[in-house]
Amino acid sequence: MFVWKTSKNSSIQLIKVGITNCYLIKYDETTILVDTGQKRKSNILESRLSASLKGKRLDYIILTHTHYDHAENANALKELYSPELIVHESEVEFLRQGFTELPRGTNLITDLISRSGNKYARWIGEYEPVKENMEVSDNFKFDNSKNIKIIHTPGHTIGSISILIDDEIALVGDTLFGIIPNKVLPPFADHMKDLYDSWKKLLETPCEKYLPAHGRLITRELLEEKFKKLNY
Numbered sequence: 001m002f003v004w005k006t007s008k009n010s011s012i013q014l015i016k017v018g019i020t021n022c023y024l025i026k027y028d029e030t031t032i033l034v035d036t037g038q039k040r041k042s043n044i045l046e047s048r049l050s051a052s053l054k055g056k057r058l059d060y061i062i063l064t065h066t067h068y069d070h071a072e073n074a075n076a077l078k079e080l081y082s083p084e085l086i087v088h089e090s091e092v093e094f095l096r097q098g099f100t101e102l103p104r105g106t107n108l109i110t111d112l113i114s115r116s117g118n119k120y121a122r123w124i125g126e127y128e129p130v131k132e133n134m135e136v137s138d139n140f141k142f143d144n145s146k147n148i149k150i151i152h153t154p155g156h157t158i159g160s161i162s163i164l165i166d167d168e169i170a171l172v173g174d175t176l177f178g179i180i181p182n183k184v185l186p187p188f189a190d191h192m193k194d195l196y197d198s199w200k201k202l203l204e205t206p207c208e209k210y211l212p213a214h215g216r217l218i219t220r221e222l223l224e225e226k227f228k229k230l231n232y
Contacts (some may be wrong), residue, residue: 004209006166010147012211013052017045020069021213023171024052025163027147032060033083034163034171035213036073039127045073046080060142062086062150064173064213065157066094067102072127088152088159089135098129103157103190110187136161153202155195156186162202170207175199176223178215184226196232203227 002014010027017037022045025032031053037045049058058081063071066087074095078085087095094100102118102125105111117124140150149164156174163171175198177186189195202210203224210218 004169004211006168008147008166010165012165012169012171014211015045015048015052017041017073018069019214021211021215023211024049025148025165025171027145027165029056030059030142030145030148031056032062032142032148032163033058033077034062035064035070035173036061036077038069039072039076042073042076046077049077057081058083060084060086062161062163063091063095064162064171064175065160066091066100067157067174068100068125068127070173070213071095071100071130075128075130078130078132085130085133086136086140086150087133088161089137090154091157091159092133092135094159095130095133099126100157101125103188106185106187106189106192114188151201151205153198155191155193155198156189158190160198162198164205164207167206169209169211170202170205171211172202172218173213175202176210176212176218178212178218180215182222184212184218184223185230193232196227196230199223199227199230 004012013024015022018041020037023034105114138152153162153175176184
């Protein structure tokens, strides 16, 4: 079990659900789940989440964006725990409809996959709709908490967000990818200039560690290196 702690004693626990890294944040008496993984792995998520909560309530679910591998279990968890669900305002309608199109590829191969998927296999982007949620905009704060901040980091999708914990660790969804060593560029992104600006935004925070939804932890040094090379 991977757990990161900040100097202010907030904790972030990795809950691996299929191909997706979900994270359980705990600070004071508040619990927040970031992303929900794939439905076919829902039993793993619910088992690990229940063991980690130890009878405590789940206060919030945050979706870094509304792709199927992040949102498929959101509605079931809402029914189970009754948390408030947070998603960026620009993707609220996707969540209500239960469909988010695949983003463009950042290379020739992934772009072909994206185009083919959106044309011939649109079912890939489908998931159980969520009718009730909380819309958020940039710099949202939880009950005036200084511990947790949400910032808008579009590029992978129009409404991608990142969560800053104590200005030390950022949970970045698919804004960064940690699957291939020494690489951080996601294989899919709707808008490369927005992605570049979002990387810059993350580097303007004091955070030293970035936890992506896929792969391993990314350091500030690695992001700085790749940001300079992206050159948008």
